[in-house]
Amino acid sequence: MLNLIHSILIPLSVMLASCANEIVGNNQLGLVEGGQAVQDSEADEAGKPQDQQALPLKIDQLLDELEAGSKDLVGFKAKISYRKYDDLTLDTQVRSGNILYRVDPESGNKSFSLIFDRLIMNQRLDENVKHFVFDGRWLAEIDQERKQFIKRELVPPGKVLDPLKLGEGPIPLPIGQTKQDVLKLFTVESIVPPQDEKKMLSRLTPDRVDGLRLIPRPGTREADQYDHIDLFYDKQSRLPVGIDAVELNGDTKTVWLRDLVKNPEFTPQMVGRFILTNPDPSKWKIDIQPWQGPN
DSSP: OHHHHHHHHHHHHHHHHGGGOBOOSOOOOOEEETTEEEOOOOHHHHTSOGGGSOOOHHHHHHHHHHHHHHTTOOEEEEEEEEEEEOTTTOOEEEEEEEEEEEEOTTTOOEEEEEEEEEEEETTEEEOOOEEEEEOSSEEEEEETTTTEEEEEEOSOTTOOOOTTSTTSSSSOOOOSOBHHHHHHHEEEEEEOOOOOTTSGGGGOOTTTEEEEEEEEOTTSTGGGTEEEEEEEEETTTOOEEEEEEEETTSOEEEEEEEEEEESOOOOHHHHHTTOOOOOOTTTSEEEEEOOOOOO
16 A cells, blocks of 8 residues: 555655746746647757756746745645556556645644545445555554554654655655756656546646646656656646656556645644544554664
8 A cells, every 4th residue: 555655646746846846047848739749949949958948938937827826835635536557457446535735833744644435446346445644754554444554654763754855755745846856857848638538637628727747857766667747737726636647667647636725724623634643452453664764
C-alpha cells in the first residue's frame, strides 16, 4: 500500500508544485496546442536552455495566475478518483474516495488524510475502506475491516518531512516550488484535455480547464520513470483538478479531483482525521516501523 500512495502522490506533487511556482524573469516553455508541440520560430531563442528563453504569453500568464492563486493556500478538500492502468497485463484499477490537505496553524507542519472507500478491479467492486494519514513524520495505513494499523516513520526522530517539497521523501506533494526548481526537472508545454472518452480526464473540457505537460529532463529521477505528466487546472479557482502520468513502460496513473474546495473551514471531525493515535492492541493488529535510515 505504501507503493500505492507513492504512485499517487508523486505525480500529484508535480501538479501542485506547478500550482505555486514563483514567477521570475523571461523563461521559454514549449507551446503545445491539442497535445502537439509548436516550435518557437525565433532562431535566437531556439538554442537556449528553456529557463533562459522568453515564455510564450499563454503559459506566462497561466503560471502567473497559478502562483497568485496559491499564496494563501492553507488547505483543501476534494473527492478523488485514481485510475491505474498496467500496459503489460492490460489490467485497470479505479479507486475513489476523498482527500484532505492541511497546514497546521500553530506548527506550520503540512499533512494529508486520504480515504479510499471504493475499488473497481476487473469489473469487481470492493468497498473496503482504507485510510492513510501523513503528519509530517509518520505515514499510517488504517484498514478498518481487517483491524490493521501500520505506521511507518519516514524521517529521523526530531525531523519533519515537507510532503509539498519536490523531490523530498518518498511521497512529495509539493506546493510553493519556484519556477527555477520546476524547470530544473522538466520542460513545460501547453495542452488541452484528452478527447478519448475512454480516458477519465476526458470529462474535463477546454472551456473549464487549462493544461500543462511536464516532460522530465534527462538525468533527473523523474526521467527514469515518466515519459510525461499532464496537469489540468480549473480556470476559475486555478486549483488543480486532473493529472495523467504516463510512465516509460506505458503504464498510466490518472488522478481526478472533483468538488475541490480551497481553504475550507476545518471542523473538529475533519481535524480528527489527521490525528495519529494507536488503536487498542487487544482489538487491532498493530505494526509500528520506526525510522530505519534511507533505503
